[in-house]
Amino acid sequence: MRILRTIAEVRSAIREARADGQTVGLVPTMGAFHEGHLSLMREARAHHDLVVVSLFVNPTQFAPNEDLSTYPRDEARDAELAKAEGVDILFAPEPAEIYPEGFATSIHVAGISEVLDGAIRGAHHFDGVATVVTKLFGIVRPDAAYFGQKDAQQVLVVRRVVRDLDLDVRIVACPIVREADGLAMSSRNVHLDADARERATALSRALDAGAAALRSGDPIVPAARAVLAESGIDPEYLELRDAETLEPVTRVDRDALLLVAARVGTTRLIDNHLLRGPYAPASATASLPDGKDDA
Ligand code: PAF
Secondary structure (H helix, E strand, O other): OOOEOOHHHHHHHHHHHHHHOOOEEEEOOOOOOHHHHHHHHHHHHHHHOOOEEEEEOOOOHOOOOOOOOOOOOOOOHHHHHHHOOOOOOEEEEOOHHHOOOOOOOOOOOOOOOOOOOHHHHHHHHHHHHHHHHHHHHHHOOOOEEEEEEEHHHHHHHHHHHHOOOOOEEEEEEEEEEEEEOOOOOOHHHHHHHHHHHHHHHHHHHHHHHHHHHHHHHHOOHHHHHHHHOOOOOOOOEEEEEEEOOEEEOOOOOOOOEEEEEEEEOOOEEEEEEEEEEOOOOOOOOHHHHOOOOOO
């Protein structure tokens, strides 16, 4: 596995691979790899000749009061893990390589990037994500790019950029990877102390309760909220939204996402479940979400 720092080096490696007729898969990351990242690398490895993983803690998607300075970083460990997954290129640029002096462009996706995490974290968040991901697509020119469904809103924002700007890349959303007790894997989980780690399981349990309420015909969001309340968690948001447009919905007439964001201790966590629609209690039992059925 090669560790490359510059755009010119990556471009040259991609040119060689393309000249050989190779396909290219990209896994954009901010490092601090866990099983979720590794599952994206495996998926890319299974489908492409050349696998590129980008490792860049993107400053523009963090607000000044957010955790940019404390975001976990361990490039040597990440490089070992990526190598073990058969990754060909780890692209780990310095911020000045991505944002040189005078950088002035920002991509804003109206609507879906302005709600939920966009409303709580601020518009800069998804502008930062959309801009850096578009740059990575321009640098690597992958056939497909792999993202985790845990960041469901991010996946929708990236898909919209690709559609609206006619970018020639396929976006693949991979299932959420969970700890044995249901906690969605996240680089930020390392910040949870023992008490917060225990209480953090309430997020996935709340989503499970929401899915169970759908099956029993009870109100979904209140059922999920009750589980969070038992653990003393007051969510930043807990909402049922259309799985494509992120419009608020009250029924699962088509695929919907039950999404939650909450601070547990000092750590901000997000999670979601895809609830398959249209939902019809009497006839659709076989295709119901079983509470672990993430997209
Ligand atoms: O999901 C992430 O790790 C980041 O938001 C991404 C997609 C790598 C952009 O910085």
